[in-house]
Amino acid sequence: MCLGVPGKVVEVSNNALGLPQGKVQFGGVVKEVNFCYTPDVQVGDYVVVHVGFAISKIDEREAQRVFDFLQRMGDLEGLDMPEESQ
Amino acid sequence: MKYVDEYRDPRLARELVRYIRRRSTRPWPVMEICGGQTHTLIRYGIDQLLEGAVTLIHGPGCPVCVTPLEKIDRALAIARRQEVIFTTFGDMMRVPGSETDLLSAKARGADVRMVYSPLDALELARKHPERQVVFFAVGFETTAPANAMAVWMAHQEGVKNFSVLVSHVLVPPAIQALMEDPETEIKGFIAPGHVCTVMGYQEYETLAQSYRIPFVVAGFEPLDLLQGLAMLVDLLEEGRVEVQNQYTRSVCREGNPHARAIVEEVFEVADMTWRGIGPIPKSGLCLRERYRTFDAEFRFEVATISREESSVCIAGEILQGKKKPVDCPAFGRECSPEHPLGAPMVSSEGACAAYYAFRRLQEAEA
């Protein structure tokens, strides 16, 4: 129900009420999305979309953090190794 | 797909599993609140990979599952009216009311339509001024801004033939209710990433302090959940009471201010009954007085319909994490996704449906 799908912004415009909207591409599919909650999006940004609304703009730098964490963990495991073999 | 595939890397997942297993000194009982997360955990067998290191308790986090029986009956009463086009998200179609469900009502002639967004329902109202278009506004905090926006736009544009049947639930009061139970075994929580995308996680900091229990806000992909669990196990092993955020690519501490503002404008906090659990004070949303004309319960005078729940289904205990779906005598026998007896078997995010889809498959393969 709280499914949020990441997609790429391919078009930004305004609707009849002057609210920001546009198109987001998910894999091969393009959908109409309302940008009221992410008013500063630009073409090329990635957003998380839930029931036709972008609820956040994905932070590219933060997105990398999972992999940095794993990297650090890998380094720690390296340090653990000798202990284990004792 | 970017921001999806890389979070499903099996090699990195294995490393995280190894880390958690090594770090954990006991099978920490932790709960994931959100049904979307339950779905991922069961689908990828993460709960089984972590057996002995983490005991995952599946929480009440599926708004479809906790929508009270009487709301479904009210929905049916409205949907059966000649002038009404009743619109809903797909997963509400098969939720059993006390006698039938929306899909069966549709088969018998009611005009029930599935929509992807509440804005699609509003568009139908603009196109069919001679009909009454009702949208079943179900959801957690994640969905509240979308539903609020549909009502706000209808109000701005003066769309008179649009209304919403509201069944909105809030996560923090449910956590509070779970923690007030003296029998609870929960030692930590995975907080729901998309609810927090909208609301932020300040409320969880308050909960963490009141109940001396750590939280990690996590995303929905396997690596998100595994990293979130790794962070949670670190906190538990070190005895730290904190709220940490794994899903930083989408969640910040304050949430989304634009989305929160429209929810605040249109909705107010109200008492709510959760199917299978019962009443929880201040755990839901209803329309504010100035938007009452858009409330389908008033417009169609169905607010008096009330129902008691049946006793076959142990959904209540499952939604509170006290029992697993396989503990239910009806699971996979009288109750299946084709013939659901209870709501957790309906939505793909319901714990019973997730077990049915993935556990049975595994057993067959084994």
Ligand code: SF4
């Ligand atoms: S298996 Fe069916 S009857 Fe049993 S708890 Fe789940 S939904 Fe209810």
